[in-house]
Amino acid sequence: MSNKHSMITKLAFLSVSFMVTSAYAIQGSLPQLKAALGITQTQSEYLVTTPSFAVMIFVVLSPLIQEWFHISDKKIIMAGVTIVGVAGLVPLFVNNYLTILISRLILGAGYGLYNSQAISMIAVWYDGTERAQMLGWRAAAEQIGQAATLTIAGLILSYAGWHQSFAVYVLAFVVLIFFALRVPDDSQAQDDDVDEDALGEDFGENDAKKITKISPVVYLLVLFAFLLVVDYVGMENRFPGLAVAINGSYYTGSSMFLSLMLIGATLGGICYGAIQKRLGFGTVYLGLGLMALSNFLFGFAGHNYFLMVVGLLLIGFPLQLVSPLIFNLLPDLAPANRQPLVTSLCLIGFNFGAFFSPTIAEWTNHLMGQPLSGMGLAAPFPVYGVGLIIIALIIFFATRRNAQKAN
Template identity: 40%
Template sequence: MTIKPQSFITKLAVLSISLILTSAVAISSALPQMREELGISMTQSEMLSTVPNVAVAIFVILSSWIAQKFGVKRVITIGVLLIGIGGIVPMFVSSYPVILASRLLMGVGSGLYNALAVSIINALYTGDTKANLLGWRSSAENIGQAAFMAIAGLLLTFGWHWSFAIYLAAFPIAAFFWFIVPDITIASDTPTDEHGKKLGYGSIIKETNPFVYALALFAVLLVLNSIAIQVRFPSICNEVMGEGFNSGLVLSLMPLVGIVAGAVFGTVHKLTGKGTLYLGLIAYIAANLLIGLSNGNFAMVLAGMLVSGIPCSWCFPYIFNGMDSLTSARTIAFATSTIFIGTNTGTFIAPLAMQAIQSVLHTDSLYAPFPVLGGIFILILIGLAAHDLIKRRSA
């Protein structure tokens, strides 16, 4: 079937693969039931939402090379199918090690086409069409996450195994993409020097602005906090509202807040400039304190969860918008990949970080990690303000 790239159905197929790209946390509402039935710890259950990102961090680096060898369209399709295969395994098994391995397989699928979902838009489209589709691609991730969270919550009524049925959607998505979207080729993205000679990784790392690594650490904290709230929220709901409370529908509101926040980013950035970053930090501080100090008040927990949908939608666009002025054109791809590795690391270690905080504080309180995370962002806010003040005075 040959359909022109400019057709509506091709654009829809290109965007469809992003619907399921960030769906790993969509089954968070099932974690309390899984923890009880499988006899696993809080951290082990929360890792089921975050462990795919170990594989994502590895394969997002390899995906460009793999796509050059086997073709972009083929690699994307295989990636979507792996999400589906790995995703549905827990429908049929009750073994924690097997489920953990299946989640890693999902991560391999996501990592294979995480960057290619952007590359194929850049290759097929230009100008305003490309810009609009890139914007819609980000929205598709949030829309998919919200929809899958809501559906997983509804399916939870029939038992936690059924929540994983959401990943059956990967198979029609893979077929839709394979039969509609034309294949593309991507050139090697290895940077070169002024003489056209390929730069080795040692040279790339040496040339990269060291501040990029600070931003990667910042990305770890941003995503860690977001994921910590998402995976801990269902357990808090069960403690506050009772074991029968289904948090899936409520949790699906978080990515919807992210969609709205992302939609107004341009306006906020135009009005406030760097103030966008400050506002994002303040939102995280507020979210953490609302949850951490809620003391069983569900309205405060809910408000904190919703507010936490804002920061990543403002902080990351601000960071990437200024990337070209932070580092050289030869190292911008490496810098961007470094920050993406930071985001995947933050996702994976979120449950471990919460466990570590609770261990240090000698408490099993579900709320304990959030005042600490809020304190960390207060320190970052103070440090950023001091840096900007010193810079302004020395100018």
């Protein structure tokens, strides 16, 4: 059996998360794909967002499929990665929009099939500081994967065309082989004797008490995940339009800053373990505070492009401080045999946020009486910033109240 503490085995655990954000790899190909297939802008964008819809369904079905067919965590992950590789490569060979859209839906099913297990497997194989570090690295692996696949697909597009850019999904089979060879396959994920850490104390949980049911706090974390991603994806989606509004219709430099945004998110994931070790649950306040600052810089920048870019580049770092914390709390809020379920619920929150972010932003624009064009695209973000501060205050007073009750 591989040593779970070895760096190679840890990299094998993390490698499957490298592919889970690869749905965004084709963003650079959309203009060429749109022209070649004769489709609308909205139809082309659905090729990027449709996988998120399938993820929401299959993160729920995945634990049920696993239970019905008695499939181990390792095997369900390998099945999901295989589906990602096969479905991802379909557009290499077809020119029909509906066929490509269906392949993207199946691609999302592959992500959903294994995403929660990739996280819950870390939660049960590792504990304490090592678990926090691995969850932070997992978040960083997602950002590195998105940046790497986006870059590779873009390079292929430049030299070969939009069809060939889908060849980036060959990487799924490389990940599959690495994971299969290095990650042990056993039933530790079903072991109820998972070590607990001190984070649960912030919610008034008793460390000495065996966890037998799912805490209601899990459902608050799902809502929390939804709101975080609404903000993050909203800023990512609206930045190119605002960049053109400030710099002119021929400006094409927004892609570079979106890539740099992912670097900030990667740094957040890498630093999470060290920051959480020092600040503990205070990490959530640091993350929410920096996210709020990012929204205010972005939303109030006006025609100051530099301030807007600073706001954009800042938001990824705190998001990756807060999102690993959500998963790090779960082992203290549900029994080990329910970890895939609660992890799936939080992933649904994240994917719902990504899928509905444009609609939430549009509603906010209407609420603020701002147009869905030009500088009006920045209108939702000060509102989001205030919302984040309110959430931080609610968490602070709720945890303080629980701590007083526990004493």
